[in-house]
Amino acid sequence: METIDLVATATQILELLSDQGISGKSLHAYTHTGIGCVIRHFQAKGILCAAPEMLDAFLLEQREFFDQGAFSVWKWRLLRRGCELLKHCAEKGSVDLPPLSPWMPALRRPRQSIWKDTPTPEQLADLDNIYALVWRTNSAMLELGLTDATVGHYRNEGLAIILNRHYESGTDRFSGEILDQIVAEKRIQYEYGQIGRGSYQNLRKAAYWIQEMHQTGHITLAKVPNWGQRELVEPFNSLLREFCTHTKQSESMAETTRNVARSAIRRFLFEMEDHGFRSLADFTLINVNGCVTSFAAHYAGGLGSAIFSVRLFLRFLFERNLTITDLSQSLPELMATRKMFHEGFTEDELEYLLEHPDRTTAIGKRDYAMMVLAAQSGLRACDIVRLELGSIDWRAREIRLVQHKTGEPLSLPLEAESGNAIADYILNGRPDSALPNIFLCHTGVIRPLDARSASGVVSKHMKLAGIPAKRRAFHALRRTFGTRLLQNEVSFELIQQLLGHRDMDSMKLYLSIDEQGLKQCALPLLSHRKAGG
Known part of the structure; x- marks a missing residue:
């Protein structure tokens, strides 16, 4: 469809609407306002046949007048539907126009639906376009074999929220800051019991997959890492990685035990960072002892296991000649353990x-x-x-x-x-x-x-x-x-x-x-x- 014969198409629309039993009042509104304004606008310029793009430009111009208060929302809705009817009838010979998507004033266009609207070629070519990213993520989930019901949860509680927040912020460009803000807000709502864990997880996973799609062009179903997880400074991060590699190669720890130990050592090293230490040269027995005192406050139970893990780590550093002193000597050998006895089932x-x-x-x-x-x-x-x-x-x-x-x-x-x-x-x-x-x-x-x-x-x-x-x-x-x-x-x-x-x-x-x-x-x-x- 290159151009639309405005008068002929308008006549066909009005006849079809009349055949469907539309009221005389509504028919009059389309004749003189919805479609009539469009025809009069182009006829004033000597245009009898208009391309669809010309109708879109006319609609944007009328939207600016509406935003300035030049006419009512009733007239705006009739003008918009009149333009869409002209395009739809010229293409399909029908007036069975589906409900129109809400108009987004910030982006000056209708809202696209993840469920049914394919991105435009321009959107797909723009790697930062948020709608294209969300649409690709939704499609990738289906391609990976997730059921329609599962994808629906991620879409409704994750993708749609992220897309709407971008639009509400007046942008159609991917923003890591907006993503972080949404996840942080949902985390607080979850912690205060305002939303369930499932809703928070659906949002967090959707945010991670959009970010992954933006960075790599695809998504994976691997375990989603903690959002915004704090990272150790160097050289602490490398030392912890080296310790974990050593325990794995020497088979001195089972995988589950190694994961627990890694978590305890990370927390201890964060305490060292928070006390102002950034290198092994700063470590002393007194410093380690002081940090362990603060570190212990994080453990209502399982402190003995955590201290044991830290001791192994400090001995590892000494045996590798990375510290002059065996700093594990500053840790208590015995601890009053707190046992949690969990019941079975009757x-x-x-x-x-x-x-x-x-x-x-x-x-x-x-x-x-x-x-x-x-x-x-x-x-x-x-x-x-x-x-x-x-x-x-x-x-x-x-x-x-x-x-x-x-x-x-x-x-x-x-x-x-x-x-x-x-x-x-x-x-x-x-x-x-x-x-x-x-x-x-x-x-x-x-x-x-x-x-x-x-x-x-x-x-x-x-x-x-x-x-x-x-x-x-x-x-x-x-x-x-x-x-x-x-x-x-x-x-x-x-x-x-x-x-x-x-x-x-x-x-x-x-x-x-x-x-x-x-x-x-x-x-x-x-x-x-x-x-x-």
């Missing part, structure tokens, strides 16, 4: 929990199989999500694996209920995939579950089943298993083997939460007697 709670998954669905089959396996085997979440199809000897009814936390091999009997649940999931619910892992993610790209997702499975069904949280999640199934063994008078040595504990001291936790067993150990009260009686 028999009734466990029954409610296992009854809740809908086993007619694939995800329900998976969730049930994971939970019943944890309850009957005591396996950790990190080991269950790493179970492979070859980990189960179906003939011998055994599970064989190498524990992720300890690196030790473990063989466990496979209970009939657990085996049937796993088999039902593999045969009737598990996605068709060449991945060796038994339990897979069913949303987006098919991939193995991680331990955090497994914990989320238990938390979800606890909430839906109305079971109080009480600081319980996936690991509570392991505690339930260990406590039940203890209550059935299974020997400590066998419980230690079944749970895969290296140290017998780990059994103290189950002694502490075996309420009935503790009651049997209680000493009777002495009767009150008079002196000399």
Whole structure:
């Protein structure tokens, strides 16, 4: 469509509107205002046929008059719809015009919809155009296999909010500052309980993916890092990285232990920075001791583990001749530990929990199989999500694996209920995939579950089943298993083997939460007697 015959097209529009039964009042408004003003404007210039771009320019000119108060919003809406009707009817011969998008005064054009409007070639060519970035991010999520429902959450609670904030700020250019501002505001709302964790996470992930799309031209479904996370100064950052590499290569720490240690050492080094230290040359025994005092205030529990991690780090520096003095000597050797004993599930709670998954669905089959396996085997979440199809000897009814936390091999009997649940999931619910892992993610790209997702499975069904949280999640199934063994008078040595504990001291936790067993150990009260009686 090069040009539009204005009079002929206007006549066709009015006839079609009349055939549809539009009221005489509305027809009069289109004839004399909506379309009539457009025709009179171009006829005054001797133009009988106008290109669509000319109608757009006319509309922008009229918008300026409207913003100056030259006429009412009623006339503006009629003029805008009249121009769109002329273009639509000339192209399609119809007056079935969809609802018009809201007008954005700051950008002098209609608002585009992520759901239905493809960016213009000019927008796609501009790598900083926020609408094109948001549209590309939305398309990339669908291409990576996320479901429409999942993409809808990210779009409604993330992409749309980010896009609107840019427009409200009067810009259609990507702004890292606006992105940081939105995430910071949503974080505060989440911390004050004004929005849920899911809404905050959807916004944070959407912001990260837009930023990633802007920087690389694509997005990944890897774990999203903490937004605005503080970074250590050099050389502290390099030293911590070197320490982590050393513990990994020497296999002196399991991955989970190394992550906990890294977090504690980072916090300690931040304390050193906050006290004004920027290099190893500034470290002294007194300085380290003072920083540890401040550092300890961040730990309501687990301080002993944190101090142990810092001690290892300081010894590492001394052994590498990076410090003249062994600064670990300034740390206390013994600490009063604070133990947090988390409950398992009662028999009734466990029954409610296992009854809740809908086993007619694939995800329900998976969730049930994971939970019943944890309850009957005591396996950790990190080991269950790493179970492979070859980990189960179906003939011998055994599970064989190498524990992720300890690196030790473990063989466990496979209970009939657990085996049937796993088999039902593999045969009737598990996605068709060449991945060796038994339990897979069913949303987006098919991939193995991680331990955090497994914990989320238990938390979800606890909430839906109305079971109080009480600081319980996936690991509570392991505690339930260990406590039940203890209550059935299974020997400590066998419980230690079944749970895969290296140290017998780990059994103290189950002694502490075996309420009935503790009651049997209680000493009777002495009767009150008079002196000399």
